[in-house]
Amino acid sequence: MHMADALISPEVGVGFWALSLGGIIYSARKLKEKIDEKTIPLMGILGAFVFSAQMINFTIPATGSSGHLGGGMLLAILLGPYAGFIVMASILTVQALFFADGGLLALGCNIWNLGFYTAFVAYPFIYKPLFKNGKNIFLATILSAILGLQMGAFSVVLQTYFSGVTELPFTTFLMLMQPIHLAIGIVEGIVTAGIIRYLIQIRPELFESLSGNGEALVSLNLKKVTVTLLLLTVLTGGFLSWFASTHPDGLEWSIEKIYGKPEIPEKDHKITEFLKNLQEKIAFLPDYSFKKSNKEQEKEEAEKYPNLDAGTTFSGLIGSAIVLAVIFSTGFLIKTLKRRKN
Amino acid sequence: MRFDEEFFNLGYIDKLAYQNTFIHRLDARIKVLISVLFVISVVSFPKYEILRLMPYFLFPVIFIALGDIPVGFLAKRVLIVSGFIFFIALFNPIIDRKVAFYFFNIPVSYGLISFFSIFIKFFLTISILILLVATTSFSGICYALRYFRVPEIFVNQLLFLYRYIFVLFEETMRMVRAKELRSFGNKGGDIKSFIKLTGNLLIKSIERAERIYYAMLSRGFVGSMPYLRKKRIDIYDISFFAISFVFLVFFRFTNISTAIENFIKR
Numbered sequence: 001m002h003m004a005d006a007l008i009s010p011e012v013g014v015g016f017w018a019l020s021l022g023g024i025i026y027s028a029r030k031l032k033e034k035i036d037e038k039t040i041p042l043m044g045i046l047g048a049f050v051f052s053a054q055m056i057n058f059t060i061p062a063t064g065s066s067g068h069l070g071g072g073m074l075l076a077i078l079l080g081p082y083a084g085f086i087v088m089a090s091i092l093t094v095q096a097l098f099f100a101d102g103g104l105l106a107l108g109c110n111i112w113n114l115g116f117y118t119a120f121v122a123y124p125f126i127y128k129p130l131f132k133n134g135k136n137i138f139l140a141t142i143l144s145a146i147l148g149l150q151m152g153a154f155s156v157v158l159q160t161y162f163s164g165v166t167e168l169p170f171t172t173f174l175m176l177m178q179p180i181h182l183a184i185g186i187v188e189g190i191v192t193a194g195i196i197r198y199l200i201q202i203r204p205e206l207f208e209s210l211s212g213n214g215e216a217l218v219s220l221n222l223k224k225v226t227v228t229l230l231l232l233t234v235l236t237g238g239f240l241s242w243f244a245s246t247h248p249d250g251l252e253w254s255i256e257k258i259y260g261k262p263e264i265p266e267k268d269h270k271i272t273e274f275l276k277n278l279q280e281k282i283a284f285l286p287d288y289s290f291k292k293s294n295k296e297q298e299k300e301e302a303e304k305y306p307n308l309d310a311g312t313t314f315s316g317l318i319g320s321a322i323v324l325a326v327i328f329s330t331g332f333l334i335k336t337l338k339r340r341k342n
Numbered sequence: 343m344r345f346d347e348e349f350f351n352l353g354y355i356d357k358l359a360y361q362n363t364f365i366h367r368l369d370a371r372i373k374v375l376i377s378v379l380f381v382i383s384v385v386s387f388p389k390y391e392i393l394r395l396m397p398y399f400l401f402p403v404i405f406i407a408l409g410d411i412p413v414g415f416l417a418k419r420v421l422i423v424s425g426f427i428f429f430i431a432l433f434n435p436i437i438d439r440k441v442a443f444y445f446f447n448i449p450v451s452y453g454l455i456s457f458f459s460i461f462i463k464f465f466l467t468i469s470i471l472i473l474l475v476a477t478t479s480f481s482g483i484c485y486a487l488r489y490f491r492v493p494e495i496f497v498n499q500l501l502f503l504y505r506y507i508f509v510l511f512e513e514t515m516r517m518v519r520a521k522e523l524r525s526f527g528n529k530g531g532d533i534k535s536f537i538k539l540t541g542n543l544l545i546k547s548i549e550r551a552e553r554i555y556y557a558m559l560s561r562g563f564v565g566s567m568p569y570l571r572k573k574r575i576d577i578y579d580i581s582f583f584a585i586s587f588v589f590l591v592f593f594r595f596t597n598i599s600t601a602i603e604n605f606i607k608r
Contacts, residue, residue: 052514056540
């Protein structure tokens with residue numbers, strides 16, 4: 001479920017880059033206060049471990065399809081939220097760079113979707129309270145993995161919607177993404193819980209020393225995390241609604257909802273009629289009409305769709321062909337010149 | 343097997359990145375900056391735009407030609423990752439059926455246009471990303487990130503991760519191979535054996551981290567990692583940046599294709 005550059009608008013890309021970078025800077029500060037030198041190589045190795053584990057496929061019972069580990073929850077459990085988030089972000093960065101998963105601009109979205117929710121929502125609010133002294137590993141891990149992935153999937157849908165690049169309707173996409181990621185979340189939870197239990201069985205002292213790390217960090221800051229989360233939610237909300245307002249459809253839709261409600265009593269029709277006439281006369285905010293006339297609707301459509309009649313489209317076509325020809329022959333020329341030089 | 347392929351691919355990119363060409367010699371900071379500007383510039387075009395994206399092919403072509411990157415390698419990488427985007431973009435021609443114009447009596451819908459627009463944007467952004475990595479060493483990129491004030495812990499993390507991916511990949515490959523040699527038919531691919539395999543790998547990794555830590559301590563590790571000071575920005579870097587920047591601005595705000603065509607027609 002990696003987001004791709006081509007699916008997002010620059011505003012969404014830059015916005016989520018800012019959020020993710022904020023998360024990285026915040027986590028780095030937190031880690032600097034408390035970090036044990038030993039954790040630095042451990043973080044690197046565990047990142048590489050998750051990376052390798054992701055490459056191993058296993059078959060999912062009853063479906064016959066194959067799955068693989070995501071690793072976000074596992075890292076949060078082993079390293080605590082801050083280090084877990086940083087490691088997940090570094091994995092996604094290397095994936096974006098070397099496996100071309102997503103892209104440069106979409107990396108901010110991906111770090112947010114796959115890193116933030118598991119480390120800063122699922123871990124402190126689901127896993128921590130449920131997991132007590134080695135009990136409830138399965139319940140705690142599966143629930144938190146499901147929640148993390150559900151939020152991540154929802155976030156993908158939101159980003160796609162607000163970018164407006166695809167025609168995919170919001171609800172359809174939502175109905176596609178959430179159930180798929182419910183299944184993925186359950187598998188992820190089972191596998192993560194299995195690995196944790198295996199570690200506890202074989203090397204309990206290793207698990208103790210690791211989770212001690214995360215615990216100290218979390219118990220200190222649960223309140224702070226809550227406050228930050230609330231703040232972030234408000235900020236994101238504001239940020240997204242700002243987009244909604246620059247998104248003409250959303251605004252017009254809500255305005256229609258407000259003004260076009262059938263609850264307006266019949267009597268008032270005269271008033272609305274009068275207002276409408278008045279409004280047309282003074283042409284004050286022409287778009288905010290109570291009921292759109294046909295003309296206005298046409299105009300709106302014309303604004304939504306650029307005018308692409310055959311004439312203008314083909315006028316650019318030949319020019320583009322020339323541009324491409326020049327570009328590719330330049331490349332070819334450079335290559336042959338280089339070869340001759342050698 | 344998927345595993346070997348990814349491993350060799352990683353090694354191959356690493357090898358490509360250590361060539362010595364004009365593009366490789368450019369400062370990593372300049373290349374990172376130009377790549378980011380390139381992506382933002384491409385993505386900022388409206389969704390029904392195709393023709394004005396064409397001039398942007400100049401950048402990948404120049405990177406390939408000057409940087410000695412095999413075209414086949416790039417094409418293969420781009421094709422591998424295009425699954426998800428294809429699935430999402432496919433909805434455009436299905437849902438958005440308004441006819442935009444007729445191409446020799448064949449109706450072309452707005453959805454089809456935006457579908458191709460997404461694909462071209464995808465091709466451009468992904469290829470510039472692959473080319474950036476194939477022409478810049480990873481330590482160079484990390485140095486650039488550090489220069490742009492990305493937190494040190496995160497950058498160190500990237501360096502560590504990249505270094506140990508190679509080590510752990512080999513280890514994992516051996517373990518997977520050993521498991522496969524011992525399992526017959528379809529056995530050994532279930533969740534239970536996966537958990538045991540990865541559980542073992544995890545324990546091995548944690549122990550390895552401990553050994554690495556002691557090895558680092560004995561070599562004078564004090565909690566932070568020194569960075570090699572790279573060369574200063576020279577005249578080539580500045581001129582590359584300036585020219586690229588001018589081109590990017592030019593491509594974004596003028597319509598070259600139509601301009602050329604009008605010029606010819608006159």
